[in-house]
Amino acid sequence: MxxxxxxxxxxxxxxxxxxxxxxxxxxxxxxxxxxxxxxxxxDTPIRRWSPDAVAKGRKTRLRNKLTKKHPLFAEELYARELATRPSFYAGER
Incomplete structure (x- = not known):
């Protein structure tokens, strides 16, 4: 309270x-x-997302952004970005 x-x-x-x-x-x-x-x-503690939830949200936002901006190359760019920053998209802070 x-x-x-x-x-x-x-x-x-x-x-x-x-x-x-x-x-x-x-x-x-x-x-x-x-x-x-x-x-x-x-005084209530801050509620943090679990690493799995963070990873899922980051991947979803990336996929949506790429599909909107570059629909023809979205899958290729998605795979490239995941390979470039694996720890970020694994949910590490």
């Missing part, structure tokens, strides 16, 4: 000291234009 934060602005970015954590109304009283920003913080 997320929470609002009132944070000081340092170098035009809200990365300074945390002044308040709570609801939007609680943090709003600390807000000052150019000095304090109201931000949203969420």
């Amino acid at each position: 997320g929470v609002y934060r009132a944070r000081e602005i340092v170098d035009h970015k809200p990365f300074g000291r945390i002044l308040c954590e709570g609801t939007e109304a609680e943090c709003a009283q600390f807000w000052e234009p150019g000095r304090v920003a109201i931000t949203w913080h969420d």
Whole structure:
């Protein structure tokens, strides 16, 4: 679940000291234009694609792009690109 934060602005970015954590109304009283920003913080972990899903998506996008731009040579260019960058199309980051 997320929470609002009132944070000081340092170098035009809200990365300074945390002044308040709570609801939007609680943090709003600390807000000052150019000095304090109201931000949203969420603790839920980032969901990553599995390497298989990444590989499938990359191959699908490549095939669609080549079929659209070069329909006569799409299969040849697809095989050439897979041979050129095998680790990328295997789903490695």
